[in-house]
Amino acid sequence: MTGTLAAKPAKNRTAWRRRQRLVTPLLFIAPAALLFSLFVLYPIAASLKLSLFHWRGVGAQTWAGLGNYHELLADPVFKTALVNNLIWLALIPAAPVLGLAFALLLDRKERMMQVARAFFFLPFVLSQAVTGMIFAWFFNADYGLLNAILQLFQLPSVAPLENESSAIFPIIAAHLWPQTAFCMIIYLAGLAGLDPALEQAARLDGAHGWRLLRHVILPQLWPAHFIVAMVSIVSALRSFDLVFVMTRGGPYDSSNVLAFYMYEQAFLNLRYGYAAAIASVLFALAAGCVSFFLWHMLRRER
Amino acid sequence: MSGALRLQGHARDALIAGLLVLWLLPLAAVALTSIRSIEELHRGEYWSWPAETMLVQNYAEVLFASDTGRFILNSFLVVFPAVAGTLLLAVMAGYALASYRFRGNLLILALFIGGNLVPYQILAIPVRSLIHDLGLYDSRTGLVLFHMAFQTGFATLFMRNFIRQLPPSLIDAARIEGVGELRILLYVVVPVIRPAIAAVAVLVFTFVWNDFFWSLVLTHSTAVRPVTAGLQTLRGMWLTSWHLSSAAAILAALPPALLFFLMQRHFIAGLTRGVTGD
Numbered sequence: 088m089t090g091t092l093a094a095k096p097a098k099n100r101t102a103w104r105r106r107q108r109l110v111t112p113l114l115f116i117a118p119a120a121l122l123f124s125l126f127v128l129y130p131i132a133a134s135l136k137l138s139l140f141h142w143r144g145v146g147a148q149t150w151a152g153l154g155n156y157h158e159l160l161a162d163p164v165f166k167t168a169l170v171n172n173l174i175w176l177a178l179i180p181a182a183p184v185l186g187l188a189f190a191l192l193l194d195r196k197e198r199m200m201q202v203a204r205a206f207f208f209l210p211f212v213l214s215q216a217v218t219g220m221i222f223a224w225f226f227n228a229d230y231g232l233l234n235a236i237l238q239l240f241q242l243p244s245v246a247p248l249e250n251e252s253s254a255i256f257p258i259i260a261a262h263l264w265p266q267t268a269f270c271m272i273i274y275l276a277g278l279a280g281l282d283p284a285l286e287q288a289a290r291l292d293g294a295h296g297w298r299l300l301r302h303v304i305l306p307q308l309w310p311a312h313f314i315v316a317m318v319s320i321v322s323a324l325r326s327f328d329l330v331f332v333m334t335r336g337g338p339y340d341s342s343n344v345l346a347f348y349m350y351e352q353a354f355l356n357l358r359y360g361y362a363a364a365i366a367s368v369l370f371a372l373a374a375g376c377v378s379f380f381l382w383h384m385l386r387r388e389r
Numbered sequence: 390m391s392g393a394l395r396l397q398g399h400a401r402d403a404l405i406a407g408l409l410v411l412w413l414l415p416l417a418a419v420a421l422t423s424i425r426s427i428e429e430l431h432r433g434e435y436w437s438w439p440a441e442t443m444l445v446q447n448y449a450e451v452l453f454a455s456d457t458g459r460f461i462l463n464s465f466l467v468v469f470p471a472v473a474g475t476l477l478l479a480v481m482a483g484y485a486l487a488s489y490r491f492r493g494n495l496l497i498l499a500l501f502i503g504g505n506l507v508p509y510q511i512l513a514i515p516v517r518s519l520i521h522d523l524g525l526y527d528s529r530t531g532l533v534l535f536h537m538a539f540q541t542g543f544a545t546l547f548m549r550n551f552i553r554q555l556p557p558s559l560i561d562a563a564r565i566e567g568v569g570e571l572r573i574l575l576y577v578v579v580p581v582i583r584p585a586i587a588a589v590a591v592l593v594f595t596f597v598w599n600d601f602f603w604s605l606v607l608t609h610s611t612a613v614r615p616v617t618a619g620l621q622t623l624r625g626m627w628l629t630s631w632h633l634s635s636a637a638a639i640l641a642a643l644p645p646a647l648l649f650f651l652m653q654r655h656f657i658a659g660l661t662r663g664v665t666g667d
Contacts, residue, residue, distance in 0.1 A: 135511075
């Protein structure tokens with residue numbers, strides 16, 4: 088760009104530069120925007136549209152109207168998956184709560200604390216495909232660590248992953264492991280940015296312990312609460328890896344979730360239209376949660 | 390803040406140590422299994438200290454007598470170009486969004502952020518069709534392309550926030566001097582945003598390395614599959630050879646874990662500063 092510039096006469100140069108200031112941002116953004124539109128934005132629209140069709144992956148798509156959604160309403164596996172997603176959402180707040188507790192505990196400057204933080208954070212760095220294997224072993228009925236511990240205290244052994252009524256819970260527990268680590272790190276950053284003067288003033292007023300935490304520290308952590316809530320919700324709804332690795336949705340679909348059910352319908356049963364309808368419901372759920380949060384956040388800011 | 394929980398000194402240290410042991414116990418158990426002998430597993434000894442450590446034998450068997458090595462290589466061959474591509478796209482787009490005022494600037498930013506929050510499933514079918522139509526199904530290039538596109542959303546936000554914090558005089562001075570925009574980006578901006586580049590690089594490395602869903606949806610052959618998806622194939626093959634599955638799992642977890650320990654500051658700065666934007 089600048090190479091051709093030097094050769095031009097001075098009069099044209101300013102005009103060219105003005106144009107350059109106009110065109111460059113477009114040129115700089117274009118590659119990222121193009122790729123992002125092609126692989127993220129367009130697919131969202133395409134999936135929503137596909138949910139109104141029947142399609143088996145080859146051949147023509149046939150119009151289904153709301154047929155796929157009607158079928159969903161009567162599908163017991165869809166219902167189980169949706170309920171499991173809601174249970175997951177209901178339990179995910181444990182991650183921010185635990186993460187905050189860890190952060191408060193580890194919020195000190197010593198060298199050893201830095202090391203401890205790194206190890207508490209480690210689960211977040213592991214692939215969920217690996218985390219799933221770790222927890223599948225942990226909860227295994229025959230040789231799992233959980234039963235080894237229960238045995239140590241002479242308690243009866245359990246088989247949570249093999250039981251239809253409980254199989255979703257070990258998976259959610261496995262998800263809390265990395266998610267708590269994430270929340271901890273965000274809260275540690277939040278705590279580090281607090282104004283120490285406010286805490287001192289509150290202490291002089293006689294506030295301490297839980298009162299200090301509730302009325303002085305927690306309100307100042309708003310940006311952290313926001314990030315942590317948003318990311319935890321999205322991560323809970325996204326969870327696919329753990330279900331795939333730990334139970335494949337079983338036994339008898341009792342631990343299925345929308346993300347995994349969509350995968351089954353699309354890539355195992357080749358029912359793309361139906362799968363797109365499941366994905367659309369999941370998308371709506373995520374969009375609903377995120378906008379609810381944004382709205383509350385904005386209202387609180389005012 | 391130490392007063393918040395009103396726990397001081399040794400009591401607190403002991404609590405932290407105890408919690409840490411509990412916290413990492415599931416991981417430690419897998420590490421222990423990975424160095425145990427098959428004989429001990431057959432005898433039902435899962436949790437005793439291994440009588441003989443099979444560290445070298447087990448890991449050598451996993452690396453050289455199975456496809457694990459190939460899967461790990463595949464992961465590297467996907468991750469490195471994906472990180473490089475993401476950085477290239479995000480630095481350019483982030484610079485443009487940070488230093489020019491134009492209509493739609495915030496809208497583009499919002500789309501980048503919003504797009505990164507959607508569940509993968511809403512993208513899966515069209516992305517697979519696209520990759521297929523490009524002739525890239527079951528290729529590393531297809532995976533790289535998708536990861537690059539997706540990670541660019543968050544990476545651009547990060548770069549944009551970082552560049553906005555630079556003193557405006559830095560870029561303005563260069564513009565007044567008549568330096569071209571590309572040169573400003575390369576010689577003025579890039580040198581001062583090195584910490585941001587490092588942070589995005591370690592995060593994108595970790596996210597892409599740990600991806601499971603897209604590896605499953607966009608690849609199927611051993612020659613191409615990354616290690617997260619490959620592990621599941623191995624697990625099906627090894628069934629009860631937990632010592633081998635554990636060793637493979639530890640190997641798959643090692644690169645991002647090592648990177649995290651080596652680049653801890655950048656990693657955490659990336660997560661905390663990049664997302665919150667201050």
